[in-house]
Amino acid sequence: MSMFCFFLFFMIFLVIAALIAVHTDNLLSSVICVGAIGFGGSLMFLFLRAPDIAITQIAVEVLGLIILIRATISRDKTFISGQREFFGIVFSVAVLFAISAVGLKGFEDLPEFGTPAFVAAAETQEIVASEDYIEQSLSRTGAANAVAAVILDWRAYDTLGEATVLFTSILGAVVILRKETRNSPETIK
Amino acid sequence: MKGMTIIVKSISSWVKMLIFLFGIYITIFGHLTPGGGFAGGVILACSFILLMLAFGREYAEENLSLGLTSKLDCVGALLFAAVALCGFFFGAAGFFVNFLHQEWQAGQATALKLVSAGTIPLSNIAIGLKVGASLFMIVLILSVFRCDSSAGKQEVS
Structure with missing residues (x-):
């Protein structure tokens, strides 16, 4: 029960930080609120x-915060001015409530909190993948850390895909942010 | 822009080694303790970013230049793919087969040691190299872009 209260407190903290990040006029405080959301999220994972x-x-989160603060400080305009449209606020609140209603409907079908998903599926089928992961990770892969055994041995294809995504995104960033363009006079001559 | 004050410089010159060492530890011990290649790579990149923030971009680029980061990035990605492809040629044929562990299992038990778990530490090192180099490259490129845009503004005004 105390765990649940802790999570409720943290949920409210994260929601308040997200609201401030969206609604504040100062760009720097918005970035700091985004950092607070990230650190709160990491505490919840812990x-x-x-x-x-x-x-x-x-x-x-530390890396992203450094990049965002550097980008914010070097900007000329750190304050956001201008009025919000009334219709936009009403529309966004309506969309928010609609998504929450759909999400609450979806939560009913989920297994109970703390129950592994594959065990719940095993009541109908005879596949219990999560128990196999815990029991056989040391004997079949030799890794004491079961997470490493899953992401780098059994599900290594996923990790390869992630590495490819990172590689491609950094390729795109290099192409966009490169110093000399193809049509610049230095490369032509 | 030649970095920050002497206090920041002297503290970060001590701390940078510890952060670098911690990143290596997180990467290499990824199969025994929480962590792994991704987290270790980000911490390695953070140590170089600390160097860049404290001493200026030129000093950081002397230690790890932009061309070297892109080479390390490609080396990490290719190493990970090579570890995956080695599964075809050794032991039971297949992509991402943990061939080293299968060979060791026949001999002595190496569980819970640093050199264990077959290809998992190799993959961790490859991913750590790739992530660290690529994230530091992103920050370097962003700072290059920032300097260029501010120089362009001064020319206009």
Whole structure:
């Protein structure tokens, strides 16, 4: 029960931080609120017993915050001016409630919190993948960290896809942000 | 722009080694403790970004130039693909087969040691190299772009 109260407190904190990040006029405080959301998320991963994701999240959050703050400070205009349209607010709130209603409907079909999804599926079929992962990760791959055994041995195709996505996105960033363009006078001569 | 004050420079010159070492530890011990290639690579990139923020971009580029980061990025990606392709040629044929572990299993038990788990540490090192190099390259490119745009503005005004 205390765990649930902790999560509720954190959920409210994250929602408030997200609202401030969207509605504040100062660009720098908006970036800081985005950082607070990231660090709160990593803390939640830690308490959900996923230290791998918590470490990754906190490292990526530090890096992203550095990049965003550098980009914000070097801007000339750090304050957002202008009025919000009334119809836009009404429309966004309506869409928000619609998505929440659909999401609450979808939560009813999910397995109970803390129950692995593959075990719930095993009641009808005889496949219990999550128990196999926990029992056989040490004997079949030799890795003490079961997460590493899953992402780099059994599900290594996923990791290859992730690496490809990262490679392609960085290729795109290099192409867009490169110093000399193809038509610049230095490359022509 | 030649970096920050002497306080920041002297502290970061001590801390940069510890951060780099921690990144290597997280990467290499990814199959035993929480962490892994991705988190370790981000921490490695963070150590070079600390160098860049404290000492200026030129100093960081002397240590790890833009061309070297792109080469390391490609080397990491190719190493990961090579580890995957080696599964075809050794042991049971297949993509991403953990061939090293199958050979070791016949001999001595190496569980819970640093050198264990077959190809998983190799994949971790490859991914750590790739992620660290590519993220530092992104930050370098963004800072190059920023300097160029500010120089262009000064010319216009």
